[in-house]
Amino acid sequence: MRIEKMYINGEWVEAASGNTRTIINPFNQETIAQVPEGDETDTVSAIQAAREAFDEGEWRNIPASTRGKLVLKIAELIERDVQELAELETLDSGKTLTESIDDMNDIAEVFRYYGGLADKDGGEVIASPIPDSRSKVVREPVGVCGQITPWNYPLLQASWKIAPALAAGNTMIIKPSEITPLTTIKVTELIEEAGVPKGVVNLVLGSGAKTGQLLAESHEVDLISFTGGIETGRKIMTAASSNFKKVALELGGKNPNIVFEDADFDTALDQALNAVFFHAGQVCSAGARLLVHDAIHDRFVEELVKRTKQIKLGSGFDDTTQSGPLISNDHLKKVENYVAIGIKEGASLMTGGKRPEAEELQAGFFFEPTIFTECDSSMRIVQEETFGPILTIERFDTEEQAVTLANDTIYGLAGAVWTTNIRKAERVAGELRMGTVWINDFHPYFAQAPWGGYKSSGIGRELGKQGLEEYTEVKHIYENTNPSPLHWF
Template identity: 65%
Template structure:
């Protein structure tokens, strides 16, 4: 089996330590690839290459139209190779092939969106209090960007960082999750083919406690963008503070989905499942906290259980599979412990809460779709991000109580409201402390809408115009066209 390499300064290299890592298919534990295992020394080389490419290379000096053309070419190549990429993504993560193909369409769309807006942010003229002068604000690249991506949506999350960083004229070092690097490796091959110059986009493949730490601490790095867990995000903030580099963090959520009695019942039930069970609930925006009006609570739970029990688990490549496995044995144990803790605290299992006994699934990291009722905000399963196919259900009596429950969390990434009373919906969303709130929908996103969270879900935004601005510095330029002596000192 060939060992997949890291990319530093345009060269595909083995790690200096010569260590490797096996990449496992979570459906059957089969080794699907071996990759080189980067360390701190490799990260330093990549940072130095990115620094040189930014300070002395042509990429930042190209016009935005020229950079945009290359980024648009990346989108074309992703579309060309979408079936290969989707296959790699499903092998790597266990999600269904159909879901991975959807992702590839979205990923190409992200690159194309940023290619299209690259030259729309050239700067602005502002009023000057001084006659015969010009005052303007221009947008320039931040510099060297370290980008650390998670394992749940490897290439999708990478695209949210790569596309705006590149069109803005930055150079970068990306570290994908060490357990799901395959589509990111392929994407860097496509970026080479598209014409991204050597040293502009560098790829290191290693764990966060070594490679990630070096990327966060190194003084030559100007910005760190991280998507992942809360505790790791805190460590990155601490590391970055040593030299006050810019930081952008998306740290997940515990996302409420409020169901009012006047909502369209059947659609709300259906969408409550869609909000959670894609990729086995391993989604930062998953609507795992259902907060349902008490008058329909029992009916809603009954309907939800009936639908959930029909979800077909299996190989993501098999026709009819609706949900695949969790990402790893370690994560499976975390989800099991998460549910067990909730039960100890008083949550009631109405379905799931165990591994399946199907012989065809015995080698995979599967966990049954789970619903817990009688939940309250004091419980750990309501407060903590479980990152699995687990729904907790709370109930409320008034609109005010629903919003209070929804906001009772350290997170603030996303949420939903289901009601046919549009005035009530608008009142609720205006009070919900989250970066994205859906009305009569859930988990919809698109490239031109910003994405990010309130509170401990992080700060900064990806996607949209603000996603580009994360990778830009604003510079004010004042030009006096007729300078005159002031004669203040030493007349």
């Protein structure tokens, strides 16, 4: 069993209260680590350290190229320790080791991208309309950043926040999910090894109620970034209004996957499975709403059900496993409840809908991949983010109907369009009210392109140049090159 600590002001520390939390493997509920259970006292200490490091330290004033080199060093260390990080992620979250290795490689690329971007924006000279003057616009670091990350992609989501915040010259307090903190602890060790000054990066562990809420409320924090659910996002946004701090929120989605009659049938079928059942559906951009044209609906559903029944559940360390467990017993019960709701609402359960019977899976939080047909947009299972291996299928007849159905949600994170008619694909993509639209693909993302949503899917963007800009403030500097008295008074 691993014994871990928090990282505050350059020191590895226990919780001030002495309280600890046990971390378990969702595959078999075995204990894998003991970590500090921080509270308000620890959070205040971390905020003070970050505040002092920003206001009095060297970090924000060192050359941007120097900061960039440190961020690039972190990328190198992550690449060095990919296997260890991936194994920790699989232990902690239950996802397959293949998925975890891919995540770690993507994480290294995020740090590499922002390390390279750190010194690329030297400001902008603008044409002043006033004679004998010069004017420029520069970007400066926001200040102290509170960063709250989710349990489904523990280190990936943390990297989207840490890397740009460091590159821009901010200091920060990272608060990972209390149930999946291990890889964030490890990468904090790598940040220390890279030579980032003390106080710049602080790691607080504990519940959202006792740590995350204080980060959102504190007048000493200048920005709060949160990835998670709508209700928590709403609380954070309300708390952040106390000092009008910058807010960046990614709050999930109910993402439509639209398959037209002229789509490449086999590819769209294969991708529909991946869209919803990857990582047991615990993905904010999961294609949990499948919209299929009437002309191919029955055949598509028949093949989809057949393939879904063949998905192999198991340990993330088994090379033959295609899907791991859900994250916790509480989450398992939530997914079970959504199945009961779907049945009550009149949807047709085609496969799954229950815990698996295999003896070797009984100790874990497993749930069978589930498909509902005969769904419509009035149903809760169509409208609400189930965040599990549940697929709802709706029919459509026309392009206009497909767009209407796809947009009929409070969310607007992502969606996909499948068709061999590129003009139709581009028309539909243009009509979808979502932050990301894939054409003839599902799930790809990369460091160079922005990620975020419309509507209730959140505020702001991560990744891309826009992800760096979230961690900056814009300043206009005006210089009068020939000052003289005005003689107004």
